[in-house]
Amino acid sequence: MADLMSMTQKELVQAVEAMGEKKFRAGQLYDWFHKKGIWDYEKMQNLSLKLRQKLQQEYPLPDCKEVKRLVSQIDGTTKFLFELWDGNVIESVWMKYKHGNSVCISSQVGCRMGCRFCASTLDGLVRNLTASEMLMQVYAIQQLTEERVSNVVVMGTGEPFDNFDNLMHFLTILTSPEGLNISQRNITVSTCGLVPRIREFADAKMAVTLAISLHAPSDAMRQELMPVAKSYTIQEILDACRYFVEQTGRRVTFEYSLVKGQNDSVEHAAMLAELLKGLLCHVNLIPVNPIKERDYRQSETASIEKFKNMLEKNHINVTIRREMGRDISAACGQLRRDYRQGGTQ
Numbered sequence: 001m002a003d004l005m006s007m008t009q010k011e012l013v014q015a016v017e018a019m020g021e022k023k024f025r026a027g028q029l030y031d032w033f034h035k036k037g038i039w040d041y042e043k044m045q046n047l048s049l050k051l052r053q054k055l056q057q058e059y060p061l062p063d064c065k066e067v068k069r070l071v072s073q074i075d076g077t078t079k080f081l082f083e084l085w086d087g088n089v090i091e092s093v094w095m096k097y098k099h100g101n102s103v104c105i106s107s108q109v110g111c112r113m114g115c116r117f118c119a120s121t122l123d124g125l126v127r128n129l130t131a132s133e134m135l136m137q138v139y140a141i142q143q144l145t146e147e148r149v150s151n152v153v154v155m156g157t158g159e160p161f162d163n164f165d166n167l168m169h170f171l172t173i174l175t176s177p178e179g180l181n182i183s184q185r186n187i188t189v190s191t192c193g194l195v196p197r198i199r200e201f202a203d204a205k206m207a208v209t210l211a212i213s214l215h216a217p218s219d220a221m222r223q224e225l226m227p228v229a230k231s232y233t234i235q236e237i238l239d240a241c242r243y244f245v246e247q248t249g250r251r252v253t254f255e256y257s258l259v260k261g262q263n264d265s266v267e268h269a270a271m272l273a274e275l276l277k278g279l280l281c282h283v284n285l286i287p288v289n290p291i292k293e294r295d296y297r298q299s300e301t302a303s304i305e306k307f308k309n310m311l312e313k314n315h316i317n318v319t320i321r322r323e324m325g326r327d328i329s330a331a332c333g334q335l336r337r338d339y340r341q342g343g344t345q
């Protein structure tokens with residue numbers, strides 16, 4: 001049974017009515033959870049003590065407590081470590097940009113996708129996060145920083161499309177006018193490429209940006225970096241992306257982490273350009289971020305520039321992702337399941 005904070009407005013009305021309570025109580029609860037960011041029944045002063053006790057008994061709420069904060073000396077990026085009700089610890093990142101504040105949230109405790117260069121998957125998957133646990137990361141950061149969050153990226157620990165139903169609940173609630181009302185256009189969901197879920201996501205016709213972690217211009221090379229590439233070919237992923245563009249009219253972002261000597265030559269760039277020809281898309285190049293368990297090195301600046309120029313020559317939109325918070329292990333692929341294992345010390 002889902003907790004009340006993970007429910008859409010419609011589901012919450014049903015749950016409240018099933019408890020024998022009046023419908024308007026659902027509106028009050030939704031307002032406390034998603035407008036005010038409160039997940040403690042005791043603080044909900046417009047509910048009677050009796051109702052608060054009943055709610056506590058029938059629908060205990062999850063939790064998301066700050067246990068550690070790391071601030072980057074380089075760019076002010078902040079990594080928050082949150083402890084959940086069951087003792088699991090997750091990481092979320094807060095980034096300040098000129099155009100507004102962005103939060104990168106985790107969607108699972110751990111991850112089972114096994115990408116070779118990524119720290120989040122080293123210990124496998126522990127469990128999915130509920131929609132409320134994804135929301136709480138945003139609400140908590142907004143309260144702790146006392147600043148409004150305008151952008152949310154689902155690019156922290158976990159594979160969001162491996163937790164699809166909870167992700168969709170999260171997105172529905174986060175963008176609802178009665179909640180935080182974040183614009184769909186200001187949200188990005190990143191996936192390693194689970195093809196059936198890409199199609200399902202396209203069918204939801206949300207104006208959310210879809211980012212695909214591609215990282216290689218051939219299936220053979222992709223398989224060396226990402227085990228999921230054995231389940232879905234690049235062509236299958238691109239077909240699903242074309243379907244997404246058809247359904248939503250939105251361009252797809254391809255993330256490509258450059259690993260020195262592995263996927264970063266001009267020939268690789270030419271292969272990538274050939275693959276993406278005619279697709280409404282944008283490529284985001286990420287110099288791979290080192291993790292201590294693996295020996296992947298960042299490409300030289302000159303090779304990154306050459307790679308970028310080759311794509312541009314082929315009329316592909318491309319940017320190099322600015323690295324944020326590397327000194328606190330807050331950059332892409334550096335988030336971990338549990339800081340007590342030494343990841344962020």
Ligand code: SAH
Nearest residue numbers: 118158159190191192213255288289332333
């Ligand atoms: N599971 C999702 C989202 C999480 S990771 C996905 O795979 O897209 C967000 C991005 O960081 C992905 O593109 C991922 O492949 C990339 N990434 C992971 N480890 C990295 C590393 N060490 N350096 C650079 N990018 C990395």
